[in-house]
Amino acid sequence: MxxxxxxxxxxxxxxxxxxxxxxxxxxxxxxxxxxxxxxxxxxxxxxxxxxxxxxxxxxxxxxxxxxxxxxxxxxxxxxxxxxxxxxxxxxxxxxxxxxxxxxxxxxxxxxxxxxxxxxxxxxxxxxxxxxxxxxxxxxxxxxxxxxxxxxxxxxxxxxxxxxxxxxxxxxxxxxxxxxxxxxxxxxxxxxxxxxxxxxxxxxxxxxxxxxxxxxxxxxxxxxxxxxxxxxxQASTGGWSQVLQQRHLVLGALAIFLYVGGEVSIGSFLINFLGDAKVAGLSAADAAPFVSYYWGGAMVGRFIGFAAMRYISPGKALAFNAAAVIALVLLGIFGSGHVAMWAMLAVGLFNSIMFPTIFSMALNKLGPLTGQGSGLLCMAIVGGALVPFAQGLLADSISLQTSFFVPAACYTFILYFGLKYANMYTEE
Known part of the structure; x- marks a missing residue:
């Protein structure tokens, strides 16, 4: 995180x-x-x-x-x-x-x-x-x-x-x-x-x-x-001016949904791996696998650091979001090792999302950058609310089905990445 x-x-x-x-x-x-x-x-x-x-x-x-x-x-x-x-x-x-x-x-x-x-x-x-x-x-x-x-x-x-x-x-x-x-x-x-x-x-x-x-x-x-x-602090203009920046507002929503999706998947992983249809692991045996989820994000960050010198941030974001949606769907509809490793592999594609969305949202804000950044930091509250929504679904339908909640979050990130795919080239 x-x-x-x-x-x-x-x-x-x-x-x-x-x-x-x-x-x-x-x-x-x-x-x-x-x-x-x-x-x-x-x-x-x-x-x-x-x-x-x-x-x-x-x-x-x-x-x-x-x-x-x-x-x-x-x-x-x-x-x-x-x-x-x-x-x-x-x-x-x-x-x-x-x-x-x-x-x-x-x-x-x-x-x-x-x-x-x-x-x-x-x-x-x-x-x-x-x-x-x-x-x-x-x-x-x-x-x-x-x-x-x-x-x-x-x-x-x-x-x-x-x-x-x-x-x-x-x-x-x-x-x-x-x-x-x-x-x-x-x-x-x-x-x-x-x-x-x-x-x-x-x-x-x-x-x-x-x-x-x-x-x-x-x-x-x-x-x-x-x-x-x-x-x-050149805080020229109040919040009304900040909220007029469309890419910032959409970026804040993307941060909200990203942190929500990432935290939600991490929170449910041990129970997911304990599901008889998936891996049937005890909590103690499942815990080390959660390290692969977060470790993937670490590895992905280094790959992203190198790759993003050549690829536009928006396209990289859209590609990674699409990959996550595919993997989560595999986790929902698959079973056994396929479902297990698909869900763990999400971490790898999560890696670049937070810093990429953050920098895209703050692009060309000038004197409003400080306030914009404050808005983005408050959007981290997604980590409090999205897992809740997934919990409701897990209780009422089933744990595996509940992963549709994070999948939906990443759909918006895909849209955000595509919408601003050429943000830095339109100078």
């Missing part, structure tokens, strides 16, 4: 002779942690669904709280950072995210609601972090290589999303979850012990994450980072 900052003119002011390597390493670790925390949700959803015997819609409340936080916290985060500065903002974000991880400890023994609050706090911290950390990548070094640095940190973000499902599968899902029939046979003592062990499976990993985030907060507070000076 990639994230971009608003592209405001930024200047870094650094003490003479100070090296950028240390700060850049810290920022890169941040991106890695971010990816890790976001895709761990894909492992926790089936775990919580089984432990609390939830419907799909109830299980998707995880993504609703997580991505809902982006929507709610984005604007206050920007105001906070204006007040306390980027470096303190990043420290605040890390500390809040650590508090969110620490909340998993009491949540594991109290119930689903506290889990949802913990997800919201964690994502709120990550949102503040995003608003603060992205600009650092651009100012830590030569402006001309800023986009290649962003690609590098994005790759580490992808590495985090790739490692998390396998790691989470080993730590959280390894114990396996009893079915409703098995639970009914347990005595009350056995039940209490079972719930305690299920809770402990989540507590350990998230306490470790809380500690890691606090350590990063300390490093960030001590690091000698350049002062980021915001360029003059």
């Amino acid at each position: 990639e994230h971009h900052s608003s592209s405001m003119p930024l200047r870094g002011e650094m003490a003479q002779g100070a090296s950028n390597t240390g700060p850049l390493v810290i920022v890169t670790i941040l991106f890695f942690m971010w990816g890790l925390l976001t895709s761990l949700n894909d492992v926790l959803i089936p775990h919580l669904k089984a432990v609390y015997t939830l419907s799909y819609v109830q299980a998707m409340l995880v993504q609703f709280c997580f991505f809902g936080a982006y929507f709610i916290v984005s604007i206050p985060a920007g105001m906070l950072i204006k007040k306390i500065g980027y470096q303190h903002g990043a420290v605040a974000g890390l500390t809040i995210a650590a508090a969110g991880c620490a909340l998993f400890y009491p949540a594991a023994t109290s119930g689903y609601t506290l889990f949802l609050i913990a997800f919201f706090v964690l994502a709120g911290g990550i949102t503040i972090l995003q608003v603060a950390a992205n600009p650092y990548v651009t100012v830590l070094g030569d402006p001309q290589t800023a986009s290649s640095r962003l690609t590098l940190t994005q790759a580490f973000n992808s590495l985090g999303t790739t490692v998390a499902p396998t790691l989470g599968g080993m730590l959280i899902l390894a114990g396996g979850v009893l079915s409703a029939e098995d639970l009914a046979k347990q005595s009350s003592e056995q039940l209490a012990a079972y719930h305690a062990s299920q809770a402990a499976a989540v507590q350990g990993p998230y306490l470790a994450l809380a500690a890691a985030l606090l350590l990063l907060a300390v490093l960030f507070a001590m690091a000698r980072l350049p002062k980021i000076v915001d360029g003059e």
Whole structure:
């Protein structure tokens, strides 16, 4: 799951002779942690669904709280950072995210609601972090290589999303979850012990994450980072002027549907691979395969980085969207290994979509770029709402059929890519 900052003119002011390597390493670790925390949700959803015997819609409340936080916290985060500065903002974000991880400890023994609050706090911290950390990548070094640095940190973000499902599968899902029939046979003592062990499976990993985030907060507070000076914000014209930019509004809708589709597929993958018609895998066995989904996005990003020097962004976007629709349909109508690998291969074609839509939507916005970027960041709320829609369909019809929801999302992205296929050539 990639994230971009608003592209405001930024200047870094650094003490003479100070090296950028240390700060850049810290920022890169941040991106890695971010990816890790976001895709761990894909492992926790089936775990919580089984432990609390939830419907799909109830299980998707995880993504609703997580991505809902982006929507709610984005604007206050920007105001906070204006007040306390980027470096303190990043420290605040890390500390809040650590508090969110620490909340998993009491949540594991109290119930689903506290889990949802913990997800919201964690994502709120990550949102503040995003608003603060992205600009650092651009100012830590030569402006001309800023986009290649962003690609590098994005790759580490992808590495985090790739490692998390396998790691989470080993730590959280390894114990396996009893079915409703098995639970009914347990005595009350056995039940209490079972719930305690299920809770402990989540507590350990998230306490470790809380500690890691606090350590990063300390490093960030001590690091000698350049002062980021915001360029003059030429916010000429209000939102009415921003919303008149048709390609921006369509781009925001495309971001909404893309993040929604990507998150939705990731959220349902473990349950999908557990379906007897598909692969019949246990949750613990299915988790490492989710790493292929996110790993594909990492590989695809490198391929895309090379290919998109020669192909127009719109055409590349349309091609990838068409490929995703075909693969998802294979997953819906196929069975066995065909359906399984088709759905996992979606990640590879997801790779370039977020940055491509983002840059196309902001094309030629000039002084409105900052506001346009804010609008696009709020559109990430798609990750909260689309999985919900798929959950409703999964509960009422069937899990396999529910993948029509993300397929429909990608249809709009195909349209957006074709509509602006020649955007950069019509100079």
